[in-house]
Amino acid sequence: MTDRVLMFFKDICALPHGSGNCSLVGDYLVDFAKNRGLYYFRDKKGNVLIKAPAVLRDDSEENTVILQGHQDMVCVKEESCDIDMSKEPLRIEVENGIISAKGTSLGADDGIGVAMALAVLDNKELVRPPIEAVFTVDEETGMSGAAEFDMSLLKGRKLINLDSEEEGVVTCACAGGERIDVRIPLSGRTSDYAWIKIEVSGLQGGHSGCDIHKGRLSAIRVITDILGKVNDIDLRIAQFSGGRFDNVICSQAYAVILVNPGDKEKLYSKLLEIRDREFLGYIRKEKMISVDLLSSGQLYDKKGFVLGTEETKQFLNALNNIPQGVVRMMGDRPESVETSMNIGTVEIFGNELKITFSLRSSIDEKRKELREEVSKELSMIKGCTYKIRDPYPAWKYVPSSPLRDTICSSYKELFGKEMNTAVTHGGLECGYFASGIKDCELVSIGPDIDDIHSVKEKISIDSIDRCFKLLVKTLEKI
Ligand SMILES: [Zn+2]
Known part of the structure; x- marks a missing residue:
């Protein structure tokens, strides 16, 4: 036969x-x-x-x-x-x-x-x-x-x-799933700022459908998590680059943060302190993770637009409030994932910061609920717009x-x-x-x-x- x-x-x-x-x-x-x-x-x-x-x-x-x-x-x-x-x-x-x-x-x-x-x-x-x-x-x-x-x-x-x-x-x-493409206009300008680069690498990554339940970290999320814990210094994001595909868990990312030169040392030691405090939690999930901080005595010399102080705060808040990974397991099959979210890519390009999210759920209504949650968070960012792309049913x-x-x-x-x-x-x-x-x-x-x-x-x-x-x-x- x-x-x-x-x-x-x-x-x-x-x-x-x-x-x-x-x-x-x-x-x-x-x-x-x-x-x-x-x-x-x-x-x-x-x-x-x-x-x-x-x-x-x-x-x-x-x-x-x-x-x-x-x-x-x-x-x-x-x-x-x-x-x-x-x-x-x-x-x-x-x-x-x-x-x-x-x-x-x-x-x-x-x-x-x-x-x-x-x-x-x-x-x-x-x-x-x-x-x-x-x-x-x-x-x-x-x-x-x-x-x-x-x-x-x-x-x-x-x-x-x-x-x-x-x-x-x-x-x-x-x-079922869908993507959300987000755009945030950059309204700040570079001027005489000091800079610090934060880079996360060595994560396992994986497919946002098949590997999402494995508890792996997203490099994008590690960066926003660390930056989000700085609350007494004004930050501006000048560069951000993480992830190439919406359906892949981000395994490496970096961001360049601008700060008033007088605040630079304070910010540097604050970031070190946060990194060292959180590191144990990160390494439990990702054995090969490294989180590096880099700076120099020179001022930031690239001309162009950056994410302003307020928008930086709003962006970090939103990204830290939006779930990353498994949102819920299935009620009638607790070993299987019901709903999940992947912050696939974040990129500053030209005058915009762009984000792509990938949402999945085995129940279409739950995916809609998650979309509404994301949209609520995004509405808190000044000038932010978004589009739903390529939805497919569960x-x-x-x-x-x-x-x-x-x-x-x-x-x-x-x-x-x-x-x-x-x-x-x-x-x-x-x-x-x-x-x-x-x-x-x-x-x-x-x-x-x-x-x-x-x-x-x-x-x-x-x-x-x-x-x-x-x-x-x-x-x-x-
Ligand atoms: Zn096939």
Whole structure:
């Protein structure tokens, strides 16, 4: 059975299919449906829907199962690799039952999900309900395919997403999220000020979805925390630079603070005192942290705008009041994160200080509440404006789900052990399907895929085999 999955996967690997470049895979899917006389629909965006009737049983439309995966992959390659991934096939290698691509990412995320769905549609011997297979585009670049897919085309109320990367685990919820882009105008001017640079480095960083519960510090927050504890000296922020991505916990940052020359020594020793007092707390969470202070006898000599004294105070207050990290764990799964915040980047550029926040929650209303809290804090900063960007919906956890039970019992029957359930604080396209299809039950599964989105991406054939058996067994039982 798995041979057919591997055959479809190899066909997909032979077609370029980076995000934004899925037309050949789309053609392939359409041809697949045409050749088998199946209903298909391809929307303007490039999403493809294929419908197939029940096999070897009489099933009503209500029992339809939606299988879902994404067509696009993340294209990365080694510097020395000469493949043009926008035009050429991947060079697939198989060694000891492990598939990889020479010099490039493999796109098992999510080529293998697409291949498994095709193998189900293709097979006339599997006992199964009617299938609606949805293959979206551009999952990897913001999920715009799923966002624009017309959910009213679907009759199914049970959806199996095939875009997970861990065998033996069924994912049953994901976070929704959004970014907030903030701009604060700089109204102060540099003049004859002394300066002190504060630099934080050596933190672990990590993904703001997958690593947020690990209690890691944000370098931005360490700086605002220390500066916020100085309350009797006027400060002006002349430079601030921390973080490159909103979805990464900031691992290093620095700021340059201007101060009246007469206050410089006092400020320097105050900062040292605060740093030394707080250091024990920091190092408990981040073993490799260093917090360095730097200054010289020279006055600050760069001309331009800075964050004025009042705005500096307001900015520090707001950033220290806005939570960083986990805001709340889930009530019905206390081991999983419900709501979180990441202060991703702070940058002074031209006449502005810019901040990016990344908010996530597995409950959309909780994310809105957090947004309101942030907006209240930001409204205290003079001249501050902000915009919400790229929101995507959550897939909410439900304590009981017959579909999940079916998949778990199929797993147990096949492999003699319990399947683990998981909720992810990352985003999945399931959020769009969960919010777009009324009363739809969802699960997400997949075989073991290692090092996704990298040139080392690889997948085990045995794991594909077990995952496909699980899918087949589940469909049989539904
Ligand atoms: Zn994926």
